[in-house]
Amino acid sequence: RDWSxxxxxxxxxxxxxxxxxxxxxxKWTGKKYAPPKQGIDPKxxxxxxxxxxxxxxxxxxxxxxxxxxxxxxxxxxDGNTDKGAQQVMFSFTVPETGxxxxxxxxxxxENRASNVPVSITHQLGTREVTINQQITPPIDGLFxxxxxxxxxxxQEYLITISNRETDGYVVVDAIQVVPLESSPE
Numbered sequence: 582r583d584w585s586x587x588x589x590x591x592x593x594x595x596x597x598x599x600x601x602x603x604x605x606x607x608k609w610t611g612k613k614y615a616p617p618k619q620g621i622d623p624k625x626x627x628x629x630x631x632x633x634x635x636x637x638x639x640x641x642x643x644x645x646x647x648x649x650x651x652x653x654x655x656x657x658x659d660g661n662t663d664k665g666a667q668q669v670m671f672s673f674t675v676p677e678t679g680x681x682x683x684x685x686x687x688x689x690x691e692n693r694a695s696n697v698p699v700s701i702t703h704q705l706g707t708r709e710v711t712i713n714q715q716i717t718p719p720i721d722g723l724f725x726x727x728x729x730x731x732x733x734x735x736q737e738y739l740i741t742i743s744n745r746e747t748d749g750y751v752v753v754d755a756i757q758v759v760p761l762e763s764s765p766e
Contacts, residue, residue, distance in 0.1 A: 620651040621723065628681070628759030631671050633657045640667025641753060648688035650722050656688055656754035659744040671740040671756045675732040679760060683740065684724035686755035689717040694747035702739045703730035714752055724757050
């Protein structure tokens with residue numbers, strides 16, 4: 582049944598007037614939200630930046646641009662589902678043997694996980710760290726340092742971000758690898 586025929590326009594006018602008198606906004610005339618058209622160019626950053634679009638993924642099929650800043654065209658996330666079944670793997674090599682600062686790029690928000698497991702393979706083995714994505718990354722609001730690691734040139738290394746046992750959305754944007762001598766940390 583089409584109920585609109587049961588409501589006459591004078592009833593709608595009265596309802597609109599009553600809502601306005603009660604302080605309700607019927608038509609938004611304020612500033613419109615427009616997400617940034619483009620994120621930060623990874624080539625403008627120090628060291629090597631590997632964007633999420635270059636990573637291998639199991640799950641992490643959701644994309645986002647709501648929270649800024651981010652690298653390139655946005656970030657990916659786990660949709661806060663399938664805990665333990667989703668991961669993102671960044672593979673990389675370094676041009677010269679040495680120590681590097683490794684950083685994880687994500688956008689912070691109160692709905693993010695406070696216990697994101699990140700695994701870093703390096704010259705001496707593997708290190709696991711836990712990241713609280715509710716806290717804004719300290720480096721330009723983009724990157725959270727994972728530590729300083731030794732890497733051998735021309736050898737492949739892996740950084741894995743998982744949603745195993747996490748307590749919120751897990752967001753992945755990029756990994757940055759910066760030679761230690763150019764890192765101010």
